[in-house]
Amino acid sequence: MQLARVEGNITSTVKHPSFNGWRLLICQPVDSEGTASGSPVVAIDPYGAGLHESVIVSTDGKAARRAINDNKSPVRHMVVGIVDRKEAPAKPLRKTA
């Protein structure tokens, strides 16, 4: 699962029927300091995350298909949680690279 920041949403009328009625949020994967890393993904959102909120995005299609209740849906990314607070690790992580 990835930590990401909500940076927008998309609207669409012509789509796979399983997406009907679902919010589609543009989520930008970020690292722990909040700087963007990687390209944005569009995730279905059952929790109503707001703009610029930090969320956790799951890339497991099986869980998303169960949530969307259609086993033939090509859905993959899904918001599985909205981050309240990020805690720094107790002791700084050792720099591996």
Place this chain on the structure above:
Amino acid sequence: MRLGKVIGRVTLGKTAPEFDGARWLVVTPYNRGYFPDSPYPDDGRLSSDPSVVVYDNLGAGVGDTVGFIEGREAASPFSERMAIDAISGVLVDKINYHPLP
């Protein structure tokens, strides 16, 4: 699911039997600098990410913006064995994109 702009279509001559009559789009994926109204315009015409050939049955044309799904999930809409790993899931009408720097 990633967003991308359709820049062309592909017609295949010899294909696996299950690909008969399939429609293939060439899509340049939106990375952070390539969003249409993003304040960080990508200078080149194409996005810096490699283009993707996407199976399409929504009828996207050249110039449209599509959301396409990659990986094993791309084959889940099909009941029979389908060797694809990118499919168009949505045709995007409107993008509201407000990135933080």
